[in-house]
Amino acid sequence: MNQAGPAGTAGPPRGGPVIALDAMGGDHGPAETVAGAVAAVREHGLRVVLVGRLAELTGLLAEHGAAGEVPVVHAEDTLAMNEGALASWRRPRSSVAVACKLIRQGDASALVSAGSTGGVVATSTVRLRTQPGVLRAALAVVLPTRPRPTVLLDAGANADAKPEMLVQFAHLGAAYAHTAHGVAEPRVGMLTIGAEPGKGNRLARKSSELLAATASEPPRLDYRGHIEGHDLLAGEVDVVVTDGFTGNVALKTVEGTVRFAFDAVHDALTSTRRARAGALLQRKALRGLRESLDSESTGGAVLLGLNGTVVIAHGASRARGIERACMLAADLAASRIVDQIRRRVTPPARGTSWLHRLGHPDDH
Amino acid sequence: MNQAGPAGTAGPPRGGPVIALDAMGGDHGPAETVAGAVAAVREHGLRVVLVGRLAELTGLLAEHGAAGEVPVVHAEDTLAMNEGALASWRRPRSSVAVACKLIRQGDASALVSAGSTGGVVATSTVRLRTQPGVLRAALAVVLPTRPRPTVLLDAGANADAKPEMLVQFAHLGAAYAHTAHGVAEPRVGMLTIGAEPGKGNRLARKSSELLAATASEPPRLDYRGHIEGHDLLAGEVDVVVTDGFTGNVALKTVEGTVRFAFDAVHDALTSTRRARAGALLQRKALRGLRESLDSESTGGAVLLGLNGTVVIAHGASRARGIERACMLAADLAASRIVDQIRRRVTPPARGTSWLHRLGHPDDH
Numbered sequence: 001m002n003q004a005g006p007a008g009t010a011g012p013p014r015g016g017p018v019i020a021l022d023a024m025g026g027d028h029g030p031a032e033t034v035a036g037a038v039a040a041v042r043e044h045g046l047r048v049v050l051v052g053r054l055a056e057l058t059g060l061l062a063e064h065g066a067a068g069e070v071p072v073v074h075a076e077d078t079l080a081m082n083e084g085a086l087a088s089w090r091r092p093r094s095s096v097a098v099a100c101k102l103i104r105q106g107d108a109s110a111l112v113s114a115g116s117t118g119g120v121v122a123t124s125t126v127r128l129r130t131q132p133g134v135l136r137a138a139l140a141v142v143l144p145t146r147p148r149p150t151v152l153l154d155a156g157a158n159a160d161a162k163p164e165m166l167v168q169f170a171h172l173g174a175a176y177a178h179t180a181h182g183v184a185e186p187r188v189g190m191l192t193i194g195a196e197p198g199k200g201n202r203l204a205r206k207s208s209e210l211l212a213a214t215a216s217e218p219p220r221l222d223y224r225g226h227i228e229g230h231d232l233l234a235g236e237v238d239v240v241v242t243d244g245f246t247g248n249v250a251l252k253t254v255e256g257t258v259r260f261a262f263d264a265v266h267d268a269l270t271s272t273r274r275a276r277a278g279a280l281l282q283r284k285a286l287r288g289l290r291e292s293l294d295s296e297s298t299g300g301a302v303l304l305g306l307n308g309t310v311v312i313a314h315g316a317s318r319a320r321g322i323e324r325a326c327m328l329a330a331d332l333a334a335s336r337i338v339d340q341i342r343r344r345v346t347p348p349a350r351g352t353s354w355l356h357r358l359g360h361p362d363d364h
Numbered sequence: 365m366n367q368a369g370p371a372g373t374a375g376p377p378r379g380g381p382v383i384a385l386d387a388m389g390g391d392h393g394p395a396e397t398v399a400g401a402v403a404a405v406r407e408h409g410l411r412v413v414l415v416g417r418l419a420e421l422t423g424l425l426a427e428h429g430a431a432g433e434v435p436v437v438h439a440e441d442t443l444a445m446n447e448g449a450l451a452s453w454r455r456p457r458s459s460v461a462v463a464c465k466l467i468r469q470g471d472a473s474a475l476v477s478a479g480s481t482g483g484v485v486a487t488s489t490v491r492l493r494t495q496p497g498v499l500r501a502a503l504a505v506v507l508p509t510r511p512r513p514t515v516l517l518d519a520g521a522n523a524d525a526k527p528e529m530l531v532q533f534a535h536l537g538a539a540y541a542h543t544a545h546g547v548a549e550p551r552v553g554m555l556t557i558g559a560e561p562g563k564g565n566r567l568a569r570k571s572s573e574l575l576a577a578t579a580s581e582p583p584r585l586d587y588r589g590h591i592e593g594h595d596l597l598a599g600e601v602d603v604v605v606t607d608g609f610t611g612n613v614a615l616k617t618v619e620g621t622v623r624f625a626f627d628a629v630h631d632a633l634t635s636t637r638r639a640r641a642g643a644l645l646q647r648k649a650l651r652g653l654r655e656s657l658d659s660e661s662t663g664g665a666v667l668l669g670l671n672g673t674v675v676i677a678h679g680a681s682r683a684r685g686i687e688r689a690c691m692l693a694a695d696l697a698a699s700r701i702v703d704q705i706r707r708r709v710t711p712p713a714r715g716t717s718w719l720h721r722l723g724h725p726d727d728h
Contacts, residue, residue: 118558159565193520193612194482201523201609229616233624245565248557249610251619252593260597261625288459 001208004165016047017109017309017333019326020099021051023308024078025115027315028323033114034060037070037321043323046330049100049108051075073098079119088123091160096120100127103308110309110329111196114300118346120310121157122301127301128306131338133345136161136170139312141175141251147233151177152191152232155301156248166190166241167214170221171344172304173239179337180328183238189227191242199226203243211241219344300325302332305341309333381473381673381689381697383690384463387416388442389479390686391679397478398424400448400501400686401434410694415439415473416462418672419542434680443483445679452487460484464491467672474673478664478681484674485667492670495702500525501669502533503608504540504677505615509599515541516555516596516604519559520612520664529549530554530571531578533710534585537603544692545602553601553707555610563590574603583708602712648653666696669705696711702720 019040023033034057040046051058061067075098077091077162089099096115100123102108111128117139125137138154151173158165168229170188172194177186191210192200197208208226215223224237232240242250270276294336300313300321309332313325374701385402387397394416404410420437425431439462441455453460460479464487465637466472476494477484480642481503489501499554502518515537522529533553541550554572556564561572572590588601596604596614606614634640662683673696677689 074569077385159557159563190611193523193616199523201607204609228619229613230620232617233620243565245568246610246613247559249555249614250617252557253596253614254621256594257596257618257621258625261622261629264627265629334518 008329009172013176017160017330017331018102018107019110019321019333020049020051020073020102020108021111021326022095022099022111022113022115022120023050023057023072024075024095025081025113025120026313026317027081027114027313028059028318030056032317032319033080033322034070035064035319036317037067038055038064039319039323040071041066044327044330046168046326048326049073049102051102052078052164062109073102075099079115079123081116083090083116083119084325088119088124088126091123094123096123097127100124100308104127107165108308109333112300112311112313112322112325114313114322114325116315117156117301117312120312123255124303124308124310125157128308128310131307131342131345133342134164134169134172134305135168137303137312138165138172138245139301140173140304140362141301141339142180143233143240143254147231148183148235149181150232150238150240150351151186151234152242152247152251153304154242154244155251156244156249157303158244159248160245161203161243161303163203163206163210166203166243170211170241171219173241173339174221175337175340175344176302176332177218177238179332179335179340181238185222187222187236188239188241189224189237191229191232191240191246192226193228195226195228195330197225207241272280300328304337307332307338365701373462380409381694382411382413382471383465383474383476383693383697384413384437384472385686385690386459386463386475386477386484387414387421387436387457387677388439389445389477389484389679390677390681390684391445391478393499394424394492395543396681396683397686399428400690401683401684402428402430403683403687404690405430405434408691408694410690412690413437413463413466413524413690415466416442416459418528424598427609431614437466443479443487445480447480447483450486452483458487460487461491464488464672472672473697474675476675476677476686476689476693478677478679478686478689479521481665481676484676488667488674489521489669492672492674494663495670495671495709496707498524498536498669498705500527501530501534501667502536503611503665504537504546504667504668507597507604507618512547512599512602513545514596514599514604514686515550516606516611516615517668518606518608518611519615520608521667522608523612524569525607527567527570527574529547529565529573530607532669532709534575534587534605535583536575537598537605538585539694539701539704539708540666540668541602543696543699543704547602549586550602551588551600551606552603553585553588555593555596555604555606557592559590559592561589573607585609611708613707664692666692671702673701 002142023030037048050072057072075095077093079094099111135157139154139157141155143150153173155170174186177183192204211223300311301312311325311329401412414436421436430513439459441457443458463475473649500522502519503521505519507514517537520648538550541547556568575587664675667674677691
């Protein structure tokens with residue numbers, strides 16, 4: 001492996017966690033990831049290591065006049081955007097796998113990738129492993145609710161989950177809301193159908209019962225009960241817990257519906273000459289709104305529960321999306337979210353907590 | 365039971381199926397349901413029987429000058445809006461139960477209710493029973509996609525489903541798209557995560573495999589594979605199949621996100637004086653759009669697979685929503701959707717179809 005000083009021989013201006021950026025991931029490839037890395041380093045003083053094909057990345061850095069500014073670690077292989085979970089076994093030298101190696105070696109604290117979600121989740125889960133006591137890592141996304149954002153998890157890492165996993169997801173999400181959004185005591189809800197206890201499918205019912213029964217034990221949780229699809233964007237809780245299948249369907253339904261509603265508004269606003277005249281006056285206001293709802297602005301999804309911070313940027317990310325994902329990763333790593341999760345899933349009192357007693361399921 | 369001629373002694377102007385309207389259901393009660401029934405009879409020539417408290421309904425009819433125009437069948441009891449599945453056992457004399465009795469007796473073909481979805485589903489499932497060969501009734505809703513609407517089912521009748529049920533839901537949905545939207549060969553998709561075969565949770569994977577394996581056998585089905593949340597509103601298929609938990613979460617997420625997006629657009633359009641001036645010019649265009657996306661305009665959800673047509677209007681329905689639900693029920697009953705479903709689930713060829721062989725599960 002051709003290495004050019006992972007922890008910054010030509011170090012960035014200030015300290016802080018080192019971000020290993022998968023430079024090869026994403027629909028737009030290295031040109032955008034390198035531009036994003038340069039912006040993250042120059043404008044925000046982050047410490048970023050680019051991981052990918054050395055020659056290609058060095059050339060792109062030179063175009064930015066940043067040849068010595070951002071270190072590069074060579075990885076000869078890449079994950080294709082359509083590669084899924086099996087990718088992790090097939091490609092030990094992929095840029096994602098090499099970035100994970102940097103974290104395991106202590107040369108980086110966080111991974112950022114705009115690669116395929118399935119490939120990054122599988123690769124980083126296999127190579128970074130779940131934290132002690134964590135049954136499964138969960139993918140967390142941030143919904144643009146007001147006044148505070150809402151964390152939705154699992155957004156797709158575990159299509160078939162068990163109640164014990166969902167209970168842990170509640171704690172992973174609470175740690176995230178605490179760390180990333182500064183919420184002292186995050187309110188947690190369970191995504192299900194029907195607001196009353198006893199409603200929902202088997203998984204949601206059992207998970208909700210277990211959460212309600214254990215919320216007052218340490219690690220304490222402010223469990224608020226059921227949340228319906230109607231209220232996913234109502235900002236009534238700080239964390240919404242669900243399995244990876246339901247969460248992924250819900251997330252993508254939100255994204256598809258926002259697009260649908262905007263297209264419908266656009267059509268309505270340009271349907272008559274009178275309406276078109278109005279639209280001109282509003283172009284700026286609508287553009288601002290579209291940007292604020294744009295998923296790129298949230299920085300990406302976060303895989304919680306591994307021995308290292310993992311941020312998965314949208315596949316369609318441009319330089320600005322990569323830059324924001326790096327900022328999110330640096331924030332999470334700097335505020336030691338991994339330690340916060342460890343405190344929640346491995347409480348101090350002699351391992352007597354029910355969460356500790358749950359242990360690992362057979363298939364893990 | 366005090367009965368005033370179910371099949372119309374003071375008969376409406378023309379023939380067609382008789383609609384038994386639960387006059388007591390809905391958030392706004394009999395004032396709106398009676399007004400809706402009067403409009404359905406007077407403006408569309410439908411045959412409607414009001415079911416509920418005789419004295420109250422007769423009084424309301426008199427206010428419309430329609431005392432002899434719409435027959436009333438007395439039911440002394442009502443389902444409360446917050447009553448769920450157990451309601452059907454507790455209230456044999458509810459207006460929904462009595463309306464089902466009219467269908468069983470052959471005095472009506474369809475039930476319309478704006479009562480609680482859980483209560484109406486449970487009551488009508490117990491009292492009308494599933495059609496021969498149908499494993500479970502499914503709740504179908506219509507999404508406002510273009511150029512054609514999309515049928516989503518199950519939208520909440522079966523929170524825990526089996527693959528064989530989802531395969532049947534595909535056929536129920538195809539019968540609905542054919543009957544209500546005139547689609548000759550409805551395209552059917554499975555709501556899941558990830559577009560490739562093999563993606564999804566266990567239920568979606570097995571259901572999709574079963575659908576793909578049987579789509580070419582009679583009753584033939586144009587199965588198009590996986591649909592993600594992104595594409596729920598893209599109009600790429602005519603029928604989207606899923607279990608009742610996922611379907612209900614997806615439907616309510618669509619509704620919540622449309623509301624969220626409109627509120628955001630409204631805020632953006634009135635954020636500055638310049639934008640406000642534009643909004644004035646567009647008020648009409650936006651109002652039209654909001655109406656077209658308004659769930660009332662679709663007439664309500666339809667419970668498919670029972671021995672009778674069941675339309676569940678939104679609880680918040682006003683007279684116009686009730687009127688449209690009656691029109692939908694009349695259309696479905698007139699085009700004999702029950703027979704169409706029978707032909708799909710009980711094919712002619714000596715019961716050799718796999719659908720026939722599936723039989724009933726133990727818990728049914």
